[in-house]
Amino acid sequence: MNRILILGAGTAGTMAANHLRGVMARDSWSITVVDQDDEHHYQPGYIFVPFWMKPDRVKKSRRNTFHDGIDFVEASVSLVHRDRREVELADGRTLPYDWLIIASGTRPDPTLVEGMGDGSLWGKKVHEFYTLDGSVALKSALEEFTSGRILVHISEMPIKCPVAPLEFAFLVEDHFRSKGIRHKVDISFVTPLDGAFTKPVASKELGGLLKDRSIRLAADFAVERIDNDEQKLISYDGRELPFDLLVTVPPNVGQQFIMDSGLGNDAGFVPVDKHTLRSLVDDRIFVLGDASDIPTSKAGSVAHFATEEFVDNFIAATEGKPLPNSFDGHANCFIESGRGQAMLLDFNYDTEPLLGTFPVPYAGPLSLLKPTRLNHLGKLAFEQIYWHMLLPGRPIPISSHMSMAGKRKPKE
Numbered sequence: 001m002n003r004i005l006i007l008g009a010g011t012a013g014t015m016a017a018n019h020l021r022g023v024m025a026r027d028s029w030s031i032t033v034v035d036q037d038d039e040h041h042y043q044p045g046y047i048f049v050p051f052w053m054k055p056d057r058v059k060k061s062r063r064n065t066f067h068d069g070i071d072f073v074e075a076s077v078s079l080v081h082r083d084r085r086e087v088e089l090a091d092g093r094t095l096p097y098d099w100l101i102i103a104s105g106t107r108p109d110p111t112l113v114e115g116m117g118d119g120s121l122w123g124k125k126v127h128e129f130y131t132l133d134g135s136v137a138l139k140s141a142l143e144e145f146t147s148g149r150i151l152v153h154i155s156e157m158p159i160k161c162p163v164a165p166l167e168f169a170f171l172v173e174d175h176f177r178s179k180g181i182r183h184k185v186d187i188s189f190v191t192p193l194d195g196a197f198t199k200p201v202a203s204k205e206l207g208g209l210l211k212d213r214s215i216r217l218a219a220d221f222a223v224e225r226i227d228n229d230e231q232k233l234i235s236y237d238g239r240e241l242p243f244d245l246l247v248t249v250p251p252n253v254g255q256q257f258i259m260d261s262g263l264g265n266d267a268g269f270v271p272v273d274k275h276t277l278r279s280l281v282d283d284r285i286f287v288l289g290d291a292s293d294i295p296t297s298k299a300g301s302v303a304h305f306a307t308e309e310f311v312d313n314f315i316a317a318t319e320g321k322p323l324p325n326s327f328d329g330h331a332n333c334f335i336e337s338g339r340g341q342a343m344l345l346d347f348n349y350d351t352e353p354l355l356g357t358f359p360v361p362y363a364g365p366l367s368l369l370k371p372t373r374l375n376h377l378g379k380l381a382f383e384q385i386y387w388h389m390l391l392p393g394r395p396i397p398i399s400s401h402m403s404m405a406g407k408r409k410p411k412e
């Protein structure tokens, strides 16, 4: 029996297991997935939990997300021994493999900024929404907040879903507007980037929307520390931003076992060939989802498109053949923009997010980089698509390769 071992049963690991179970013969291939717990979270739901979504709605038992013929091991991974093709678990067990798929994602680490995770204001006036517990605690903080300065802050890049902090800024602005106290709340978006987003067209559109909503933009802000006594966010170049509520995205890093196994770069992400997702140092290892170092957004959509491209490559690899598919870095992300609307981004390694319509030229029906009601309904529908189409590995009518159809190139 050939053994496929998948580390991590989140978005990428679950999709990969289900796709592979459909194509790898059951009598000659076993598929085992390891995760540290049995709770699969729909992470895009974290953005809504501080406002209206019930926390239970984002969770499902992982066991219910796998097709038959997939073994699930609930345990924490502590080391990968590449030399003997074996994974060591924290409980002392070992799992041998012939082919390893790393899909262990990324995690927010608030201890990496001085005064953040270890500060007296953590969980009181300094909050995050990149974990379910964090989103729930933030809901309470928002309910108590009636006036003052809010900073929505990104500590450093890369982070998963780089648009999520912008979404939070737009949603929190809308929240206070609906409560009739917007005039008492000063909101700033604080980012290490030189604008609202990474690329020029998106940065201009998103920066324009921040301005329309009277949300201040503090760009190029490389955070040094949080002063808990003075309630200030302080940058390396000496800027100080006072706050009454700081909603931060802590640094996102790879998992400890990646670092301990010598598989990661400085931030704990695994270097791979960006077109095949195959490890640069070990042909028997592929990396899917946020755990790799590919230069596109860390996003569920990327995990999905990449996994679709990966399957044929994996089969070819097991047969010793050249890998047929080349992943282009395709990402497709809705951005909640408040007022019951959302924007949509569609881009890849080579093409920045552009204006236009999606997926059909002129007809859309979705609009790129413009807030519309239909985009918002698309974002809400995505939750059901995630659970019932993407995770089980069912086909959806969006190509894993980015298309230029409907996109408008900026004038030179």
Ligand SMILES: Cc1cc2nc3c(=O)[nH]c(=O)nc-3n(C[C@H](O)[C@H](O)[C@H](O)COP(=O)(O)OP(=O)(O)OC[C@H]3O[C@@H](n4cnc5c(N)ncnc54)[C@H](O)[C@@H]3O)c2cc1C
Binding pocket: 007, 008, 009, 010, 011, 012, 013, 034, 035, 036, 037, 042, 043, 044, 045, 046, 047, 075, 076, 077, 078, 103, 104, 105, 106, 129, 130, 131, 160, 161, 164, 255, 257, 288, 289, 290, 291, 298, 299, 300, 301, 302, 303, 332, 333, 334
């Ligand atoms: C607030 C927020 C909003 C988002 N919104 C969107 C969105 O609108 N659209 C979008 O496309 N993406 C969005 N994302 C990003 C998306 O959720 C992730 O990119 C996606 O889940 C990545 O999949 P993954 O499988 O790589 O990682 P994950 O889904 O995080 O899975 C990693 C798994 O590895 C397991 N694991 C880690 N370490 C170990 C260990 N040592 N032992 C055992 N198991 C381990 C974890 O328990 C976890 O289950 C959002 C994320 C957040 C936080």
